[in-house]
Amino acid sequence: MSILLFTELSNNKFSKATLELITYGRKVAQACNTSVTAVILEEVSPDQIMQLSKYGVNKILKNTDVRLHHFEPNAIAKALISAAQQENATAFIFSAGYTSKAVAPIVAAKLKAGYVPGAISLPEIQGNEWHINKNVFSGKAIAEYTITTPVKVISLLPNSLAVESAETSSQIVDFNANLNDGDFKIKSLEVHKAGGKISLTDAEIVVSGGRGLKGAENWGMIEEMANILSAATACSRPVSDMHWRSHEEHVGQTGLTIRPNLYIAIGISGAIQHLAGVNGSKVIVVINNDPEAPFFKAADYGIVGDAFQVVPKLNEAFKKFKATTH
Amino acid sequence: MKILVCISKVPDTTTKIAFTDNNTKFNSDKVQFIMNPYDEWYALVRACELKEKYGGSVTAINIGGADSDPIIRRALAIGADDAVRIDSEARDSFFVANEIAIYAKDKGFDMILTGKETIDYNGSVVGGMIAGILDWPYISLASSLETEGNTATLDREISGGREKVQVQFPFVASASKGMAEARIPNIRGITAARTKPLVVIASSGNEVLTQVRSYKLPPEKTGVKLIPADNPEQLVNLLHNEAKVI
Ligand SMILES: Cc1cc2nc3c(=O)[nH]c(=O)nc-3n(C[C@H](O)[C@H](O)[C@H](O)COP(=O)(O)OP(=O)(O)OC[C@H]3O[C@@H](n4cnc5c(N)ncnc54)[C@H](O)[C@@H]3O)c2cc1C
Ligand SMILES: Nc1ncnc2c1ncn2[C@@H]1O[C@H](COP(=O)(O)O)[C@@H](O)[C@H]1O
Numbered sequence: 001m002s003i004l005l006f007t008e009l010s011n012n013k014f015s016k017a018t019l020e021l022i023t024y025g026r027k028v029a030q031a032c033n034t035s036v037t038a039v040i041l042e043e044v045s046p047d048q049i050m051q052l053s054k055y056g057v058n059k060i061l062k063n064t065d066v067r068l069h070h071f072e073p074n075a076i077a078k079a080l081i082s083a084a085q086q087e088n089a090t091a092f093i094f095s096a097g098y099t100s101k102a103v104a105p106i107v108a109a110k111l112k113a114g115y116v117p118g119a120i121s122l123p124e125i126q127g128n129e130w131h132i133n134k135n136v137f138s139g140k141a142i143a144e145y146t147i148t149t150p151v152k153v154i155s156l157l158p159n160s161l162a163v164e165s166a167e168t169s170s171q172i173v174d175f176n177a178n179l180n181d182g183d184f185k186i187k188s189l190e191v192h193k194a195g196g197k198i199s200l201t202d203a204e205i206v207v208s209g210g211r212g213l214k215g216a217e218n219w220g221m222i223e224e225m226a227n228i229l230s231a232a233t234a235c236s237r238p239v240s241d242m243h244w245r246s247h248e249e250h251v252g253q254t255g256l257t258i259r260p261n262l263y264i265a266i267g268i269s270g271a272i273q274h275l276a277g278v279n280g281s282k283v284i285v286v287i288n289n290d291p292e293a294p295f296f297k298a299a300d301y302g303i304v305g306d307a308f309q310v311v312p313k314l315n316e317a318f319k320k321f322k323a324t325t326h
Numbered sequence: 327m328k329i330l331v332c333i334s335k336v337p338d339t340t341t342k343i344a345f346t347d348n349n350t351k352f353n354s355d356k357v358q359f360i361m362n363p364y365d366e367w368y369a370l371v372r373a374c375e376l377k378e379k380y381g382g383s384v385t386a387i388n389i390g391g392a393d394s395d396p397i398i399r400r401a402l403a404i405g406a407d408d409a410v411r412i413d414s415e416a417r418d419s420f421f422v423a424n425e426i427a428i429y430a431k432d433k434g435f436d437m438i439l440t441g442k443e444t445i446d447y448n449g450s451v452v453g454g455m456i457a458g459i460l461d462w463p464y465i466s467l468a469s470s471l472e473t474e475g476n477t478a479t480l481d482r483e484i485s486g487g488r489e490k491v492q493v494q495f496p497f498v499a500s501a502s503k504g505m506a507e508a509r510i511p512n513i514r515g516i517t518a519a520r521t522k523p524l525v526v527i528a529s530s531g532n533e534v535l536t537q538v539r540s541y542k543l544p545p546e547k548t549g550v551k552l553i554p555a556d557n558p559e560q561l562v563n564l565l566h567n568e569a570k571v572i
Contacts, residue, residue, distance in 0.1 A: 010486055071484055073464050074457065098485050101500075102466035105454025109423060114535040117449050131539060136447050140343040143447075144539045185463040186491050189479070193487040202486075205572070229572065247504055253339050253445055254363055254503060262571040273339045276445070279544075283569045285561070286550070296550045301564060305555030314558035321562045321572070 002059070003029040004089040006080060007038045007052065008099055014051050015202065017158040021095040024122065024156050026056035026166055031125050032090060037061060039083050039175070041068045041076065049172065056166035061087075061175035068179075071099070072186050077106035079177035084111065086175075089151060096155035097201070104155050114147030118157045138253055138276030158202075159259050159282070200249065203232035205262045208251065208278075210236040212267020212288065212307060216244035221311045222266065228318045234258065234278075236268050252277035267307045270295025287311065327382030327473065329373040330430055332440040332452065333365040333401050334416070335394045339445065345541045352446075352541070361397040364441025366404070367508040368501035372471055373439055374405035375506060380473065382436075383407045389416045389425050395524070402519035403511035409522070414529035419447075423455030424531040431460065436495040437478065442467055442502040453500035463497045469504035 005025045007018050022038070029036045035058040044062070052060055061083055068079055080103065084092055092107060094100035096118045108115035120142070121133040129148050135157070136143045200206065207226045209219060219233075226233045233249060240250040251258055253273040259280035266287045268274060275298055278284070286299040289306045296302045303310050337343075338358040346353045361370075373384045386401040386409040388394045398409045412425045430438055440453035450466070457464030467483040476495045481488055483502065511519075553561045565572045 008485065071489065073454070073466065074461070077458065098467060098483050101450045102454065102464060102482075105419070105423075105451045106458035106464060108451075108535070109420060109455035109458030112420075112533070112535060115419070115451060116536065117451055135544075136541070137337070137341075137343045138339075138445055138448060139544070141345075141541050141543055143541050146537045146539045147535065149535050185497075186465065186493050188489060188491055190490040191484075191487060192489070199486055250503065254367070257448075262565065262569070276339070283565070283571045285565070296552075298547060299550040300547065300569065301561060302550045302552050303555050303558070303561065304552060310555050310558065313556075314561065317558040317562045318572075320559075321566065325566075 001032070001034045002037045002087045002089055003032065003034060004084055004087055004092045005036060005038045005057070006092070006094045006099075006103070007040055008095065009042050009044060009048065010202075012045065012048070014048055016163065017095045017097065017202075019051070019055055019163040020158060020161055021093060021156050022052065022055040022057060023164050024161060025093050027122055028091060028093070031123070034090065035059065037087050037089070039063070039080060041079070043069070053168050053170040054165050055163070056168045057170050058168055060170050060172045062172055064174050064176045065179060067184055070184070070188055071102075072184050073102040073106055074185065075179055075183040076103050077110065078179060078183055080107050081110055082177040083175060084151065091152040091154060094155040096157045100155040104153055108153040111151050111153070112149060113151040113153045114149040115153040116145045116147065117155050119154050120157050120160045122161070123154070135280065138257075139279040140276070157259070159261075198230065198232040200232045200234055200251070200256055201258055203258070203260050205229045205231035205264075206234050206258060206260045206281075207231045207264045207266070208234035208236070208268060209239060209245070209266050210268030211238045213239075218308070219245065221315060225264070225311065225315050225318065228315060228322055236274050265295055266311060268295060269293050270298055327376060327380050328433075328435050329377065329382065329384045330435045330438045331365065331370045331373045331384060331386050331401070331406065332426055332438065333370065333386050333388050333397060334362045334441070334444050335359050335388065335390055335397050336362045336444055336446045339363070343543070349540045349542060359393070359397065361400055362441050362444050364443065364501055366401070368503065368505040369439040369441050370401055370404055370406065371506035371509050372501060376471070376473060377405070385410060387412070387426055387429060389414060389422045389529075391415060398524055399519050400511060402522040402524070403515040404509055405515065407522065409524045411524065411526045412529050413526050417534045418536045419449050419451040420455055420533060420535040421531060423452045424459060424533060425529060426452070427456050427459040428530050429527075430456070436476070438462075438496075438498045440498070440500045442500050450500065453498050457498040460498070463493050465491060465493060465497060465499040467502045468499045469502050471499060471501075471505055
């Protein structure tokens with residue numbers, strides 16, 4: 001028996017989300033009296049392997065099939081299922097993100113395993129019955145899911161628990177799922193990596209602008225704030241619809257869902273569809289010249305004032321703060 | 327080109343969320359239901375555009391009761407040629423995916439499109455499960471879809487970026503923002519929708535892999551702390567010392 005984790009690298013390193021996944025997996029394994037196995041498909045350096053030991057992985061399955069370096073959900077799912085069977089896994093856990101959205105449903109359907117996408121709590125385990133919380137209605141409610149299938153599939157929403165180290169010695173085993181060429185049906189033509197820019201869904205701090213900023217030409221102060229705070233930038237839907245900012249920055253019900261530690265909303269009214277994409281943020285700051293703007297009800301801190309006056313002053317204050325702490 | 331588009335019925339985006347029966351059921355009293363925006367704006371519209379360009383047909387499918395008929399008629403008004411409703415409550419993602427897979431299996435569809443996720447259960451699950459059951463390639467979170475002969479080219483969101491991929495028919499894709507621009511049904515479409523075929527068939531699967539035991543509302547924010555506009559240093563101080571986020 002074991003708890004299987006799909007550990008993915010980002011820029012050749014395990015991200016914070018992966019370390020959260022390992023902590024989560026270790027706690028589930030403890031509760032089930034079993035061990036943690038991590039599956040790695042990509043090329044991984046020895047110091048990153050050490051990371052896995054440091055956070056409590058007992059066994060590492062290191063893929064030797066280079067074809068799996070390409071992102072082919074069906075083939076990856078097949079490899080993961082073969083790993084799950086080989087390890088007699090009781091649960092297969094992913095970090096919730098683009099990869100889990102592509103791969104986990106295939107794994108779950110093929111194994112006929114109950115799947116909870118975007119778990120925000122550890123399972124409450126009663127024998128074969130697991131109860132797990134997940135956000136529903138775009139963050140407006142929480143549902144407690146029950147799974148009773150022999151194998152369980154979970155994806156863990158980033159920022160749902162604190163990383164804890166747990167030094168372990170891990171056994172490293174080569175792994176090959178013996179896939180056929182026919183398992184690879186998706187041909188990659190071109191990959192655009194977000195590059196040096198901080199990706200919006202991974203960012204700890206996000207600075208976001210709305211229609212209150214009046215026009216694309218006024219985003220200089222937003223980018224400046226993002227620079228000072230090493231933050232990513234986002235925007236409301238009308239802003240991307242009017243092409244003031246690129247569509248990739250649109251957050252909300254019909255855009256991206258983000259859960260940064262700090263979300264700073266400037267000139268955004270706080271419509272319910274906007275909140276749906278950001279209400280999981282730990283701390284929300286709202287800057288708006290209308291004291292009645294609905295966003296203030298969802299905020300932790302607020303400044304009622306004209307963004308064109310407030311933001312430049314706030315940027316100076318952030319700069320001063322950064323200069324003294326670094 | 328034969329396209330199947332999966333459409334789901336969800337509460338309008340402004341709905342106040344509440345529960346009944348000891349917090350075990352969503353309270354649908356006075357709730358306005360709409361077609362899931364991802365299904366309508368992106369998957370369905372793109373399917374109709376491809377059909378209009380290359381010929382073929384678009385079928386809309388929903389797993390639901392008769393209360394789904396208004397959104398199905400809307401899909402027909404936007405441009406689907408016919409529709410199928412599998413007459414059963416959508417019991418969980420696997421149940422829905424299995425029903426769709428059973429229906430689609432031998433009908434010669436070139437592609438099955440779903441939305442990126444439903445805005446009520448936020449699963450992003452059904453499309454991948456259909457692909458898993460049918461053993462068709464799955465392109466998740468596709469923001470563009472072009473076809474040429476039996477080959478489709480799609481942009482998909484991946485960890486840390488975007489990727490352009492190519493795949494042969496048949497395949498399953500989930501549609502995210504960018505794949506198409508929302509369409510408003512016109513009078514001609516609405517009139518035509520009344521006479522387009524909507525076939526209701528009995529459910530054939532019965533397997534469910536998950537249940538929801540109860541719901542609750544998230545803890546409320548305790549109230550906003552307002553900082554005077556001329557004192558941004560105070561905000562910086564609070565973010566550092568109190569909230570500890572910078
Ligand atoms: C089905 C559906 C889905 C949707 N999905 C999304 C979504 O995913 N994301 C999204 O964002 N929206 C979405 N919307 C749109 C949403 O309802 C709002 O219309 C939108 O969020 C408003 O954007 P905004 O706050 O930038 O603009 P506005 O509502 O125009 O608000 C501008 C704000 O700026 C303030 N302001 C003006 N001047 C200043 C100044 N000088 N200084 C400071 N503040 C100023 C104003 O007081 C106001 O509060 C959706 C709508 C629907 C119907
Ligand atoms: N009851 C349903 N009937 C038909 N399609 C559905 C149903 N539920 C979900 N879908 C499709 O599956 C997609 C993803 O749903 P979900 O996995 O629930 O987030 C939706 O955008 C729809 O395209």
